[in-house]
Amino acid sequence: MARMKFLCDADRCIECNGCVTACKNANEVPWGVNRRRVVTLNDGQPGEKSISVACMHCSDAPCAAVCPVDCFYTTDDGIVLHDKDLCIGCGYCFYACPFGAPQFPKTEAFGARGKMDKCTFCAGGPSSDGSSEEFEKYGANRIAEGKLPACAEMCATKALLAGDGDMVADIYRERVMRRGGRPQTWGWSKAYGEG
């Protein structure tokens, strides 16, 4: 059984935002909602790095832990999905998520946000696969068609990898071995300084 994961290779990401565009196009995401975004560290300075961020489909998802109506479920392949018919738009998942993945389509009076929207790993939702109802609520269901998420498949430099965690890790390991080290964009020295 696969364990679906995303991984963004910071040494390869060129901040083209192709993944963001591919996601918005494939899922017809409404204005104001970005299921995926590119974050650049040290923007404009020598050695800047970019990473593409969306829902990381956590093994122990904090969004699911705090949901008061239990609208989240995880497939056997580790894809974290949710049921928009149950979502009450409370926003707890947004506060809990360390990646800012849950998005809300509305900003209206009295804090009305609308149903939560997030990356589905292009796996749709609980509606029947490939139906117009599913597309309208959750976007494309590429996994049911045997395809990977649009963002990863459209990545020109193959910086964004998606798929079985073991395979993604294997591809990344090969790259790191070839380069002779991993990018120091994050890690011990970034968090705690030298020494």
Added chain:
Amino acid sequence: MKRNSPWIALIAAGALLLAACYESPGVTRHEPGVYKGESDPLVSKLESDQGLRDSLNRRFDGQRDR
């Protein structure tokens, strides 16, 4: 007696209306952490459809450097 009859009818109607406000004592117990929505057909499809699994594996492998 004739003057009181509309009042009696009104009280009887009121009693009937209030009787319709009966509340069931059966409580729906909430089980925290258990998904409450409908099941996703993709889950069973991924379990049983080997062709779909092979297609996904081919695409996983296609991400390797040439």
